[in-house]
Amino acid sequence: MMSVIIYIAVMAGVTYLVRMLPFTLFRKQIKSQFIRSVLYYLPYAVLAAMTFPGIFYSTGNTVTAAVGTLVALVLAYFDLPLIVVAIAAALSAFGVGFLV
């Protein structure tokens, strides 16, 4: 088993370079409309794939997780702040945990 420190160093190094290199070196806009479009959609696709189906296994119980997911979807749909959506999802999953 590799040392966790090495993993963390690699993780931090890559994450920093991804931010630092363009911010320090690039001063012009990317010309290719295709690449710009891919980069535009990428964050949404990444977060969506990270969330589903992972969210259903995030509480250790599929039913409480599904309720939390539903609450998060409804509150996010009505543009509630990130913190409210996150806490409400956890609280609702916790509350339903007493019933199932």
Next chain:
Amino acid sequence: MRSDYLKGMYHGLPIGLGYLSVSFGFGITAVNAGLSVLEAVGISLTNLTSAGQVAGVAIIAAAGTLIEMIITQLVINIRYSLMAISLSQKVDGSFNTLQRLLVSFGITDEIYAVAIAQPNKISATYMKGLILTPMIGWVCGTLLGAVAGNLLPQMLTATMGIMLYGMFIAIILPPAKKQHSIILAIGLAVAINTLLYYCLPMINSGFAVVISALLSSVVTALFFPVKEGE
């Protein structure tokens, strides 16, 4: 100078409060995955990113390869490159190379969103303030979550694992309502990732996310190219 710093810190306050609760969830996730409190805090202190950290912890827990770690971090965090390019055109003359090296560390979705929404050019001092408060929230929240993860009842800490996912939903859903091509990007990514998850479970979950996201973004970009100014 000083007022710019305070203004940045003040603008960063709501972000910091949000991060405090979300990173609490990350701290719990990390400890549940077998990391120590120090390692969990170390990750938050050196990475300052939500999605990348969650994926990174999954790779550490699964004893994945460093190549996997590099590619996963690269693809998940590549959005920061786009934000960094966009932000580099918003900064004023106070940004020398050293300032750029420092400030680039703190480019996150929320910090970028606040910075880019400012009416005028932004100074390095302002950016440092804007990064400081969220960073304090992120690190303290991780520490609390990692420590309390061992103290709070298991049932409560387990349900808090959903918090980061809740935040992800809150980030992607509101823009998707306004722009329907984003719904396609989200739907494709979820469909591909779900398929990989159940049909090819041997693929590491962080890697599956990368494959799904890239495929989905490329297809969506082909059908709905983004025009200038969007």
